[in-house]
Amino acid sequence: MSTEVLAMTRAAGASxxxxxxxxGTGQNVSVRMGATETIEYNRDKGVxxxxxxxxxxxxxxxxDLSSQALQDTVNAACxxxxxTASDDFCGLADPALMASxxxxxxLHHPWALTVDEALELAQRTEAAGLAVxxxxxxxxxxxxxxxxxxxxxxxxxxxxxxxxxxxxxxxxSVIAEHEDSMQRDYWYSTARCAQDLQAADHVGRVAGERxxxxxxxxxxxxxxxxxxxxxxxxxxxxxxxxxxxxGGNLYRQSSFLLDSLGKTVASPLLTxxxxxxxxxxxxxxxxxxxxxATRARTLVEGGVLQGYVLSSYSARKLGMQTTGNAGGNHNLxxxxxxxxxxxxxxAMGTGLLVTELLGHGLNMVTGDYSRGAAGFWVENxxxxxxxxxxxxxxxMRDMLLQIVAIGNDVLTQGSxxxxxxxxxxxxxxxx
Numbered sequence: 001m002s003t004e005v006l007a008m009t010r011a012a013g014a015s016x017x018x019x020x021x022x023x024g025t026g027q028n029v030s031v032r033m034g035a036t037e038t039i040e041y042n043r044d045k046g047v048x049x050x051x052x053x054x055x056x057x058x059x060x061x062x063x064d065l066s067s068q069a070l071q072d073t074v075n076a077a078c079x080x081x082x083x084t085a086s087d088d089f090c091g092l093a094d095p096a097l098m099a100s101x102x103x104x105x106x107l108h109h110p111w112a113l114t115v116d117e118a119l120e121l122a123q124r125t126e127a128a129g130l131a132v133x134x135x136x137x138x139x140x141x142x143x144x145x146x147x148x149x150x151x152x153x154x155x156x157x158x159x160x161x162x163x164x165x166x167x168x169x170x171x172x173s174v175i176a177e178h179e180d181s182m183q184r185d186y187w188y189s190t191a192r193c194a195q196d197l198q199a200a201d202h203v204g205r206v207a208g209e210r211x212x213x214x215x216x217x218x219x220x221x222x223x224x225x226x227x228x229x230x231x232x233x234x235x236x237x238x239x240x241x242x243x244x245x246x247g248g249n250l251y252r253q254s255s256f257l258l259d260s261l262g263k264t265v266a267s268p269l270l271t272x273x274x275x276x277x278x279x280x281x282x283x284x285x286x287x288x289x290x291x292x293a294t295r296a297r298t299l300v301e302g303g304v305l306q307g308y309v310l311s312s313y314s315a316r317k318l319g320m321q322t323t324g325n326a327g328g329n330h331n332l333x334x335x336x337x338x339x340x341x342x343x344x345x346x347a348m349g350t351g352l353l354v355t356e357l358l359g360h361g362l363n364m365v366t367g368d369y370s371r372g373a374a375g376f377w378v379e380n381x382x383x384x385x386x387x388x389x390x391x392x393x394x395x396m397r398d399m400l401l402q403i404v405a406i407g408n409d410v411l412t413q414g415s416x417x418x419x420x421x422x423x424x425x426x427x428x429x430x431x
Contacts, residue, residue: 001152002152005070006019012075015053019048019049019154022044023044023150025149026147029119030141031126032126046063051078056082060080092156092290095159099286103277103286107284108192111148113146118146126142128203128204129208130208132211142170142172143172148164148165155290169197171203172188172207174208179216184211185207186210187210217386219387221431224428225352225428227423229421229422231420232411234419234421235413235416237421240362242332246308250314256363256365264401267400270302270334282413290322308320309329332418337408339408344405344407345383349380352377354375356373368395373390374387374389394427403421404423405422
């Protein structure tokens with residue numbers, strides 16, 4: 001079908017074109033307080049086409065894959081291109097960079113789960129959460145999701161390739177109440193293969209334990225103290241760094257890490273590698289959204305920035321070459337030390353363990369960072385009590401340089417694998 005679309009673009013007079021066709025099916029069930037809440041099926045399909053008339057670009061997409069709809073989509077893209085201003089930097093990726101060897105990355109593992117089986121699994125997950133403590137008296141539910149899909153990308157360089165993939169998940173969120181305090185928390189597990197998911201009882205139990213420990217929170221006095229970002233939140237710090245060295249922010253001059261290639265941008269403890277070919281990796285891909293072959297590389301080594309994150313367009317704007325990151329990064333692996341959570345708390349001494357962040361408080365241009373937060377106050381290396389209604393603030397450039405420890409409690413829930421991160425000092429604003 002993708003080659004059929006490309007043939008239509010040639011007939012319409014386009015000098016170059018690219019097309020992507022995707023198909024996907026999924027099932028999502030949820031329960032609440034043991035009763036069925038939702039049963040959803042989705043069957044998605046779509047085609048997107050981008051055409052180039054010289055340096056003019058047009059893009060259109062459709063969820064109708066009939067021949068007439070494909071022709072209409074191509075016509076729409078061509079009409080857009082004819083009325084678009086010329087851009088010297090647009091166009092297909094360099095043909096020499098197209099992936100020629102498509103490795104099998106073990107990304108497709110269908111989960112033949114009936115609705116009844118999925119509901120039973122969700123009920124077991126929720127029951128494990130409710131059973132943690134008598135103070136857990138309500139639930140936001142448990143969900144079991146399955147998905148598998150296929151996509152193909154092709155362009156007029158002659159490249160045409162695709163692969164199937166799958167992604168499944170379990171999640172649970174429960175509510176606890178004690179005296180005047182009501183708290184909720186959650187936990188989830190996601191994987192390409194159902195066998196790699198955390199057990200349902202474990203997901204529910206962790207959700208329950210995380211909820212109960214938040215009961216009866218306090219506020220703290222405003223102070224400058226060490227701040228420990230729990231692993232699920234530590235990936236956000238890495239995301240901020242990656243955004244700052246990504247092409248769009250760089251060529252727009254809207255990054256706090258402009259002109260940082262080869263310079264120290266973080267603590268010597270921080271090394272980040274990109275591993276796009278990890279078997280069953282949640283962000284693995286043999287090629288990017290432009291057909292460019294992905295490859296393993298080091299982004300940050302000992303705190304020194306080794307490479308940017310670029311698509312073909314942003315690379316041309318910067319006078320560089322694409323890094324195979326059209327569409328995003330691929331399995332960022334963050335170095336870590338030997339300390340577990342207990343060790344990190346001991347190393348921190350007195351400070352704040354952050355387990356929840358609120359709002360979006362990063363100025364990408366200046367690096368100024370301010371977020372609402374909740375978590376736990378730590379004294380002498382031991383959690384003293386839960387806290388909420390506080391704000392943590394700093395500057396992302398300084399925060400990255402002040403990383404004093406990265407835990408071995410590495411969590412894989414997306415495109416980044418990272419443990420908890422301890423920052424030497426931030427402002428915690430409370431009373």
